[in-house]
Structures are given as C-alpha cells and as structure tokens.
Amino acid sequence: MRVLVTGGAGFIGGQIVEQLAARGDQVVVLDSLAAHEEPPEHLPDSVELLVGDLGDERALRRAVEGVDAVCHQAARVGLGVDFDDVSDYVADNDLGTANLLRALWRRSFTGRLVVASSMVVYGEGRYRCPEHGDVRAEPRRRDDLDAGRFEPRCGCGADLEWAAVREDARLDPRNVYAATKVHTEHLSFLYGRESEATVCALRYHNVYGPRMPRDTPYAGVASIFRSALEAGKAPRVFEDGNQTRDFVHVRDVARANLLALDSAWTGAANIASGEPHSVGDMARALAAGFTEATEPVVTGEYRLGDVRHVAASPDLAAEALGFRAETGFAEGMADFAHDPLR
Ligand SMILES: NC(=O)c1ccc[n+]([C@@H]2O[C@H](COP(=O)([O-])OP(=O)(O)OC[C@H]3O[C@@H](n4cnc5c(N)ncnc54)[C@H](O)[C@@H]3O)[C@@H](O)[C@H]2O)c1
Known part of the structure; x- marks a missing residue:
C-alpha cells in the first residue's frame, strides 16, 4: 500500500x-518541518520525504500522486500563546486540511482517509450530578478557581462526578486549536460524503512518549513536567493536582492509525488508554523515574479555560477498529523519564 x-x-x-x-508499506511524507529546529533523522531510508507546506498546491499535488491511503497528521498543535495565534492555527489546520482535500478531490481519490483529531473537541468531559444525572459542565468561574474550588458544579450547587466521555458527546471546542480540530473532522467527513472515500477521525487523548516536543507553548503537560525534571526543577502541578486525563503512549496511537488505515470503518473514535490518571499522579510517576527526583509541587495556580476532567471511553475504538492500548501507565511513564525529546 x-x-x-x-x-x-x-x-x-x-x-x-x-x-x-x-x-x-511504501510511505510518502509531506511535512513543512515548521515544528523542527533540525531536519528529522529518524525517518527510515525507504521513506520519501517531501518538504512542503499544506498551503503549497504543487507540493500537495505531488504528495497525493498514486497513493492508496492518506493519514493526515500535519497541524499546528497545542494551545499557542494567545488569541493572536488565531490566523496561524486556521491557516495550518482548517485551510491546510481544505487544501489537502481539494488535492485529493482533483485526483478523484476514493481510498482511505484517516485524520488526527483530539479530545479537545469535547471541551469538558462527561459529568453526573448525584441529583440530576448527566449534566453539562459550564466553564469554571474565576471566583471559584481563586477560592480553590476546582470541581465543576451543577446548577444546583452540587459537585459533579466525572465519567468517561463517549464519541456521541456534544462537541464543545473551548479554544482556537480545538475549534480547528472540529473543523478538520467536519471537512474530512464532508469529503467522504462527496467522494465516497472512507473517512475515519481519531480523537487522541494525551499522547506521550519518545520524541515528544520539549516544553513550548505548543507542548503537552507530560513534556512540560519532563523538561522541568531534566533541568533539576520540580514539576509545577496546577490546581490541586486531581484533574483527570487519559495518557496514551505514542506507539499505541501509531498502532491505532495502522488499524484505522486497514479498516473501512467510518466515524470518529477516542484513542485512549482507558486508564485515566490525575495530572498529579503523572507528575509523581515521572519524577520517580529520575534518580535525584524533585518532588512535584502542587501550586493551586490555574489557567482559565483549562478543563478539569477528560477521561475517555475506549470502547468504540475497540469494537470498530480492534484497538486496545498495550503500554501501561507505570511502564510508559518510567520509559518516558528517559526517552529522547525533540
Ligand atoms: N500530541 C498530542 O497529545 C495530540 C493529541 C491530540 C491530537 N493530536 C494531533 O496529532 C497530530 C500530530 O501531532 P503531534 O503531537 O505529532 O505534533 P507535531 O508538531 O510533532 O507534528 C506535526 C507535524 O506537522 C508538521 N506541520 C505543521 N504544520 C504544517 C503545514 N502547514 N504543512 C505541512 N506540515 C506541517 C510539523 O512540521 C510537524 O512535523 C496533529 O494533528 C495534532 O492535532 C496530538
């Protein structure tokens, strides 16, 4: 293929x-290398690397030539610095996806299309009120966060309990990057409908592992903690450290992509370990991998707009794609303490 x-x-x-x-498989890579300070050395020799941007029509035309399947991972990632980044995110992610789809359309591509999406499309995860059952968690209020009340609350005032989010949850992007991932999904499914290509979107949860980018405004929390530990500093855990995430190993995420490429299933699926942990747990697990570990510090700081708990149901990916994560949390984090970063 x-x-x-x-x-x-x-x-x-x-x-x-x-x-x-x-x-x-015969692999063609299209990458602008925008996210890289140095040319990547890890690509196998058999891979054809086209250095080009999703905005470059000629590069795209060349990239889609003769391919049976497309795995669309290129995107501007992370939360960025502030709203001033909006046009860059939209150019890379929304317009970039549109350009790729147009190049496929012009080639009458009807093969397999797998696109990288994210848990950020959900906004907050799923919650239950002991009194009112399933309820939506509205963005948390500054005065609650200032007072250290981090748990989202029901309109009736009760603290909510989190539950695993399923793919049929309402999409509620709460930052620019999240909005562009929703749009990436929508445009890709529209392409599928118009062209008869089969399209699948994989909603990755918190991915970690070797070659994760270092601490930048675009990096994930695992790499921010890892960079701190490497510099001999304590990881600074925001809120009370009890916010929940699903940390899934990058090799599992890659395997999920191969399963999706081999399948003709159409839809969006969570790609998660199914084993949620608190951010505080993650900091401690990572610190344990360092011999002169600095204990994580729980700071009580917060970022307005951060979500409290997002844990995923991995059931649909298991049923539809046969995907189950294989790397456990303890093993993956112990390795990640020593994995090379980008
Ligand atoms: N890392 C995570 O935890 C995570 C979670 C959910 C979703 N995702 C999604 O997974 C995908 C891969 O993310 P990643 O973590 O590997 O990030 P990454 O930055 O390491 O990889 C993205 C790659 O795309 C390239 N790129 C960016 N803009 C481009 C453009 N306009 N044209 C061509 N190439 C371009 C970059 O040079 C980079 O090599 C993205 O779509 C991201 O939204 C990642």
Whole structure:
C-alpha cells in the first residue's frame, strides 16, 4: 500500500511512518518541518520525504500522486500563546486540511482517509450530578478557581462526578486549536460524503512518549513536567493536582492509525488508554523515574479555560477498529523519564 502521511516528521506522524515502513508499506511524507529546529533523522531510508507546506498546491499535488491511503497528521498543535495565534492555527489546520482535500478531490481519490483529531473537541468531559444525572459542565468561574474550588458544579450547587466521555458527546471546542480540530473532522467527513472515500477521525487523548516536543507553548503537560525534571526543577502541578486525563503512549496511537488505515470503518473514535490518571499522579510517576527526583509541587495556580476532567471511553475504538492500548501507565511513564525529546 502506498500511504501519504502528512506531518510524518512529527512526534506522532514519525511513529506511524516507522510502523508503516516496518511492515513494508511504501510511505510518502509531506511535512513543512515548521515544528523542527533540525531536519528529522529518524525517518527510515525507504521513506520519501517531501518538504512542503499544506498551503503549497504543487507540493500537495505531488504528495497525493498514486497513493492508496492518506493519514493526515500535519497541524499546528497545542494551545499557542494567545488569541493572536488565531490566523496561524486556521491557516495550518482548517485551510491546510481544505487544501489537502481539494488535492485529493482533483485526483478523484476514493481510498482511505484517516485524520488526527483530539479530545479537545469535547471541551469538558462527561459529568453526573448525584441529583440530576448527566449534566453539562459550564466553564469554571474565576471566583471559584481563586477560592480553590476546582470541581465543576451543577446548577444546583452540587459537585459533579466525572465519567468517561463517549464519541456521541456534544462537541464543545473551548479554544482556537480545538475549534480547528472540529473543523478538520467536519471537512474530512464532508469529503467522504462527496467522494465516497472512507473517512475515519481519531480523537487522541494525551499522547506521550519518545520524541515528544520539549516544553513550548505548543507542548503537552507530560513534556512540560519532563523538561522541568531534566533541568533539576520540580514539576509545577496546577490546581490541586486531581484533574483527570487519559495518557496514551505514542506507539499505541501509531498502532491505532495502522488499524484505522486497514479498516473501512467510518466515524470518529477516542484513542485512549482507558486508564485515566490525575495530572498529579503523572507528575509523581515521572519524577520517580529520575534518580535525584524533585518532588512535584502542587501550586493551586490555574489557567482559565483549562478543563478539569477528560477521561475517555475506549470502547468504540475497540469494537470498530480492534484497538486496545498495550503500554501501561507505570511502564510508559518510567520509559518516558528517559526517552529522547525533540
Ligand atoms: N500530541 C498530542 O497529545 C495530540 C493529541 C491530540 C491530537 N493530536 C494531533 O496529532 C497530530 C500530530 O501531532 P503531534 O503531537 O505529532 O505534533 P507535531 O508538531 O510533532 O507534528 C506535526 C507535524 O506537522 C508538521 N506541520 C505543521 N504544520 C504544517 C503545514 N502547514 N504543512 C505541512 N506540515 C506541517 C510539523 O512540521 C510537524 O512535523 C496533529 O494533528 C495534532 O492535532 C496530538
């Protein structure tokens, strides 16, 4: 199979490329290398690397030539610095996806399209009120957060209990990046409907593992803690450390992509470990991997707009794609303490 992996030089794309090449697929990578200070050295020799941007029509035309499947990973990731980033996110993620789809349309591509989406499309996770059952959690109020009341509350005042979010939850993007991932999904499914290509969106939860980008405004929390520990500093855990996430290993995420490429299932699925942990737990697990570990500090600080608990149901990915994460939390975090970062 000839597969185009956009963003194939990146953290997740790189692992997908390695797994595809290892099983003998012919891989073409289109990557602008915008997220890289140095040319990537990890790509297998058999991979054809096209350095080009999703905004470059000629590069795209070349990239889609003769491919049977497309795995779309290229995107501007993370939360960015502030709203001033909006046009850059929209250019890379919304327009970039649109350009890729147009190039596929002009080639009458009807093969398999797998796109990287994210848990951020849900906004807050799923919650239950002991009194009112399933309820939506509205953005938390500054005065609650200032007073250290971090748990989202029901309109009746009761603290809510979190539950695993399923794919049929209402989409509620709460930052620019999240809005662009919702749009990426929508545009891709529209392409599927118009072209008869089969389209699948994978909503990754918190991905970690080797070659994760270092601490930048675009990095995930695991890499921020890891960078602090490496510099001999204590990881600074915001809120009370009890916010919940699902940390899923990058090799599992890559394997989920291969399963999705091999399947014709259409829809959006969570890609998660199914084993949620608190951010405080993650900081402690990571610190334990360092010999002269600095204990994490729980600071009580907060970022307005951060969500409190997002844990995922992994059931649909298991049923539809046969995907189950294989790397456990303790094992993955112990390795991540020593994995090379980008
Ligand atoms: N890392 C996570 O925890 C996570 C979670 C959910 C979803 N995702 C999604 O997974 C995908 C891969 O993310 P990642 O963590 O590997 O990030 P990454 O930055 O390591 O990889 C993205 C790659 O895309 C390339 N790229 C960016 N803009 C481009 C453009 N306009 N044209 C061509 N190439 C471009 C970058 O150079 C980079 O190599 C993204 O779509 C992201 O939204 C990641």
